Amino acid sequence: MGIPLWLSIGVLLRGRTDETGAWFVIGDPLVAFGCLTALLWRRRFPLAVAMTVVIASTASALASGAAFLALVSISTRRRPVEIGVVALALVTASQFAGGFYPVQSSPGLLWYQLALPALIAGIAVAMGMAIGGRRVEVRSLRDRAESAEREQTARAAQARALERNRIAREMHDVLAHRISLVAMQAGVLDHRSDLTAEESRVLVRGIADGSHQALEELRDVLGVLRADPGRPEPPQPALDRVPELIAEARTSGLDVTLTGTVAGTPSDAVGRTCYRIVQEGLTNAAKHAPGAHVHITLEGTAGANISVSVHNSPTTTATSRPPTSGFGLLGLTERISLAGGELSHHRTPDNGYVLTAQLPWPNPTHEKRVCVDTERERVRVVVIVDDDRLVRMALRLVIDAEPDLTVVAEAADGDDAITVVDEQRPDVVLMDVRMPGRDGLSATRELLTRPAPPRVLMLTTFDSDDLVLGALHAGALGFVLKDTPPARILDAVRTVTDGNSVLSPAAAARVIAAATSPQSSYARDSSREAARKQLSALTERELETARAVADGLGNPEIAERLYISVATVKAHVGNLFAKLGVDNRVQIALLVRDAEE
Incomplete structure (x- = not known):
């Protein structure tokens, strides 16, 4: 576009040897080259580059093409104020171009001198808006494709998980029956010392058959339940492996101490749960409090409870807050609940964090009944x-x-x-x-x-x-x-x-x-009142943001719904964390759900 204009002016100036002719041959191309070079930074500094190129085009006919491209580029951003400023500058600059090349023109063509630059500016704006809209559409399609792919992957993983859960439930039903039968028959042998040889043989045969069948069924389904069938499962951790876990944490840079006394050896299930509690506590300390001192306490005796405590001091280094999901503690809570225990976790007054758990530790029960109270005379x-x-x-x-x-x-x-x-x-x-x-x-x-x-x-x-x-x-x-x-x-x-x-x-x-549980009427009413009390401290806009978070929207989607900027959404979410005392968006969603039930 700039080259035809430059050549046409050259024809009109043919034969001129004064300063105007020299500028046309040397200065005009140099300014145009500078404008084209400036366009390389148009994505980083879009408005500044566009204004510079448009203003510089006043002194260079050859740079008019660069000015047109600058207006197209700024229009792709689809911001009316920026587009209007640059377009007005382009039309205005075209009126001052005559000062450099005094070409004779008819006074009656003034409207033409204004209409033509305005038409060119309009074409540039239309092209830029179209290109910008296409980019947005392509980006949206790409995001949708990626989202669909992620969703498909998640659905496949969910389908596998559901099938594994179904198999696990079937295995539980079958194996639990067989193992309980084995336990009952073994208990009879332990309880009755006066059985006949035939009765003992039947019980022992039943124990052997039940154990064999249970083992065969385990072998059939164990490979399906493994996360990586190609690799053997490592041994399940137990309480005696906690020192190894602490040693690994120290190797990674954590300052960890272990105190307490555990009198005896708990069952495998209790020991494994204790190991997972310590593991989760160390993981959270390494993620959220790098450089802090971590103190672990293990205490318990058979017949009572075993307590586990993981306490970390405040972090000693300033780090950016890592993303949190809360799923580790949710899974740990489920594990401890299944074991019949209780879990507690909260911040300490010195801004540290403590994770504590209480697990039941029953005595081994292999007692026999050797006599009957004389009071039991009535036959039931x-x-x-x-x-x-x-x-x-x-x-x-x-x-x-x-x-x-x-x-x-x-x-x-x-x-x-x-x-x-x-x-x-x-x-x-x-x-x-x-x-x-x-x-x-x-x-x-x-x-x-x-x-x-x-x-x-x-x-x-x-x-x-x-x-x-x-x-x-x-x-x-x-x-x-x-x-x-x-x-x-x-x-x-x-x-x-x-x-x-x-x-x-x-x-x-x-x-x-x-x-x-939350499903009981008493607990549901208490939970609703507590959640509503917490949410009452929010402003109307913060409450709208919390509801959008509960709907599963990300920051851009919330900004679009509430007609605010993404930065404002981030500020509102930060206020929600502070006012509600939560650590992640999942907890915000749970509070909103409880309040609106």
């Missing part, structure tokens, strides 16, 4: 209901050995149980939950409609929330697991027969957890 009549013949046999061997207990009948499902109870009128029914046909819950509800109904003690492999609460709602007075030691099963039978309730420790923990 028992009916056993279970679909597994070996379970019924093991329970009969245990119960019939007691002088105050006797088994009068057995049943293999809920319908048979109702018939047998109507015939025998027992004092207590040992009822399995899951059976073919009518299950134990339905049979219990039916039995309790009878006049003078028997007491019902649920004896099952599983202790899930729905089964425990379902059994209690059905009217059962007790809930005991099949792997409970025989002596405790006998105590449970006597307790239920006398009209008192009994729950295994695991079942009791689940009942308490269900009563205090």
